[in-house]
Amino acid sequence: xxxxxxxxxxxxxxxxxxxxxxxxxxxxxxxxxxxxxxxxxxxxxxxxxxxxxxxxxxxxxxxxxxxxxxxxxxxxxxxxxxxxxxxxxxxxxxxxx
Amino acid sequence: xxxxxxxxxxxxxxxxxxxxxxxxxxxxxxxxxxxxxxxxxxxxxxxxxxxxxxxxxxxxxxxxxxxxxxxxxxxxxxxxxxxxxxxxxxxxxxxxxxxxxxxxxxxxxxxxxxxxxxxxxxxxxxxxxxxxxxxxxxxxxxxxxxxxxxxxxxxxxxxxxxxxxxxxxxxxxxxxxxxxxxxxxxxxxxxxxxxxxxxxxxxxxxxxxxxxxxxxxxxxxxxxxxxxxxxxxxxxxxxxxxxxxxxxxxxxxxxxxxxxxxxxxxxxxxxxxxxxxxxxxxxxxxxxxxxxxxxxx
Numbered sequence: 001x002x003x004x005x006x007x008x009x010x011x012x013x014x015x016x017x018x019x020x021x022x023x024x025x026x027x028x029x030x031x032x033x034x035x036x037x038x039x040x041x042x043x044x045x046x047x048x049x050x051x052x053x054x055x056x057x058x059x060x061x062x063x064x065x066x067x068x069x070x071x072x073x074x075x076x077x078x079x080x081x082x083x084x085x086x087x088x089x090x091x092x093x094x095x096x097x
Numbered sequence: 098x099x100x101x102x103x104x105x106x107x108x109x110x111x112x113x114x115x116x117x118x119x120x121x122x123x124x125x126x127x128x129x130x131x132x133x134x135x136x137x138x139x140x141x142x143x144x145x146x147x148x149x150x151x152x153x154x155x156x157x158x159x160x161x162x163x164x165x166x167x168x169x170x171x172x173x174x175x176x177x178x179x180x181x182x183x184x185x186x187x188x189x190x191x192x193x194x195x196x197x198x199x200x201x202x203x204x205x206x207x208x209x210x211x212x213x214x215x216x217x218x219x220x221x222x223x224x225x226x227x228x229x230x231x232x233x234x235x236x237x238x239x240x241x242x243x244x245x246x247x248x249x250x251x252x253x254x255x256x257x258x259x260x261x262x263x264x265x266x267x268x269x270x271x272x273x274x275x276x277x278x279x280x281x282x283x284x285x286x287x288x289x290x291x292x293x294x295x296x297x298x299x300x301x302x303x304x305x306x307x308x309x310x311x312x313x314x315x316x317x318x319x320x321x322x323x324x325x326x327x328x329x330x331x332x333x334x335x336x337x338x339x340x341x342x343x344x345x346x347x348x349x350x351x352x353x354x355x356x357x358x359x360x361x362x363x364x365x366x367x368x369x370x371x372x373x374x375x376x377x378x379x380x381x382x383x384x385x386x387x388x389x390x391x392x393x394x
Contacts (some may be wrong), residue, residue, distance in 0.1 A: 001111040001160045002134070025160030027114040034119060054285055055322050056201035057112040057117065057125040063103075074113065077321030078120035078311075 002059075003027050005073075029060070036075030038091040043067045045089035052081035052090060102286050105293070106132040111378060115158040117150040119229050120318030122308030123224040124281045127195050129285055130222055130304075133292040136161055138191045139178050139237060143171040143205060145197035146231040146310075147224070153239040168204045171196045172212035175219040198225040198239035201305075207245045220295050223265065226310035234313045238263040241333070242380070243373050244263035244365045246313075251368035261380060270339035278340040281307040283325030287336055287347060306378055307334050315364015319363045324362065331359045331365045332381045337392060343393040356381060388393065 003025030046067045053061045054070060060071040061081060068081075068090075082090040111131040114226040117124040123146050131138060139162045140250045148165045158171040166174040179192040197203055209221060217237045228246045229235040236246045241262045245251040249258040269277045276298045280288040288306055295302035309325050311318045328334045332353040338345045357374045360366040368379075 003113040003158055003160045005114075022154065023163065024157060025113070026155055026157045028155050029114075031114065031116070035157050048099075049104040053101070053126065054103055054129070054289075057128065057321070058115070059113050059128050062108075063259055076119035076318075077315075078321070080120055080322055083319045084322060 001025055005030065030073040031076050032073050034096055035075060035089065037077045037079065038095055039070060039075065039077065039079065039081050039090050040093050041068050041070065042089045042091070045087055047087060047089075049086070051084045051086070055080055056086045101291055106289060107135050109136065109160075111136070111138075111161050112151065112159055114156065115147075115150045116153055116156070117146065118312050120311045120319070120321045121146070121150075122310060122321045123147055123197070123226055123230075124285060124322070125282045125285070126222065126224045126288065126306045127151075128152055129270045129282075129289055130193065130195070131161065133161075133289055134191050134193060134215045134220075134296055139163070139182065139190060139192050141166050141171055141174045141178060141192065141194045143194075143196050143200040144168040144231070145200050146226070147195050147197070149231050165258075166194075168200060168262050171200060172208040172219070174215075175254040176212050176215065176217045177223065179217055179219050186303050192218070193220040193222060195222050195224060197229070197231070197237075198223060198227060198265075199223075199229045199235075202238035202265050203363050206268075207232035209269070209303070210272065210325075213269065213274050213303070218273070218299055218301070220292070220304070222292075222304045222306060224306055225265075226308050226313060226315050227262070228310075230310045230313045239265065242359075242377060243369050245368060246365070247301045256368055256370065256373050257365070266303075266339070268338070269303040270303075270344070273305055273342065274339065277303040277305075279307075279335060279337050280339045281325045282309070283307075283322050283327070283329060283335065284336060284348065290313050291338070313365065315367070316362060320362070324359075327354060327359050327362075331356050332356045332385060333359065333377070337388075337389060344388075346388060346392045349394060353381075 060075045235248045245257040278291045336348040
């Protein structure tokens with residue numbers, strides 16, 4: 001299971017865990033705000049070699065219908081994918097132009 | 098175009114949404130290893146970057162069972178996890194530890210040594226970013242010669258760290274461990290294949306993976322993979338395995354790339370003089386002499 005964003009709810013005192021364990025894969029915030037550049041995939045060029053998928057430290061790239069796709073909620077814009085892509089199908093674009 | 102390595106590991110993500118710096122090598126190592134080992138893995142993490150970025154309550158970024166251990170006790174907690182699950186009748190599981198270089202070579206070394214001595218059925222992965230990065234770049238036992246950290250600053254007299262990197266791989270191998278290996282996140286295929294191999298071996302497994310830290314090394318976030326490749330290509334790190342009592346070199350660069358080019362790319366080595374670089378090159382050549390003599394090539 002991939003950790004996913006849960007619905008925000010007001011936590012009452014009874015919901016606070018009694019010990020230091022809690023549900024696995026429980027996300028409450030996204031990482032998209034960290035990004036100053038975003039990777040953009042040219043799907044006409046992508047040949048699905050999956051290099052970007054294997055080397056992404058955040059695991060935000062998945063292969064959908066034979067093409068790489070990015071989960072922009074959690075991409076931090078490090079640019080490793082754009083550098084690893086041999087056919088230059090990924091380009092970094094500024095978030096604010 | 099199908100990628101065989103990508104097909105051989107889980108498509109699921111088990112380490113996701115974490116708060117590691119952009120381009121973090123350690124998180125890449127943890128992510129790849131968990132994808133190899135699958136959902137029935139219990140991971141143990143001591144104090145260090147990966148536990149700091151993975152468990153920010155209520156943001157919990159591991160979807161497998163995962164626990165924070167004491168700093169010194171990664172390997173002993175792995176022993177307990179493995180024994181406990183076995184006692185409860187579980188069969189299909191793996192106990193894996195992810196400790197940083199400080200948590201392995203300095204603080205956690207006695208627990209690791211004990212676990213290897215007992216030959217507990219665990220995998221211990223050391224993601225080596227060559228300093229205590231989580232607390233703000235302090236020197237560890239695995240910081241290489243000449244590196245600038247906050248506790249080994251570069252001045253006009255002393256140029257950063259004065260001691261060489263501890264040889265953790267051979268220390269683990271000296272216990273006559275069933276399987277030990279070195280890897281680099283720059284050669285992720287090699288790393289994935291080593292984790293796959295380790296998961297099939299009974300007994301203690303130790304994998305030492307170089308995981309560059311853009312923040313601590315002073316490189317751009319997108320340079321992580323390139324610099325992790327270059328450290329192998331210039332001969333300052335090597336990809337090897339220890340199994341059945343013998344060492345085996347997995348990757349021999351035809352010709353080493355320039356050591357000073359590798360060093361000068363990084364902020365932590367910017368201050369090095371030509372003399373320092375000569376010392377580093379000489380120690381590399383000495384190491385490779387040893388490798389060529391004692392390792393199966």
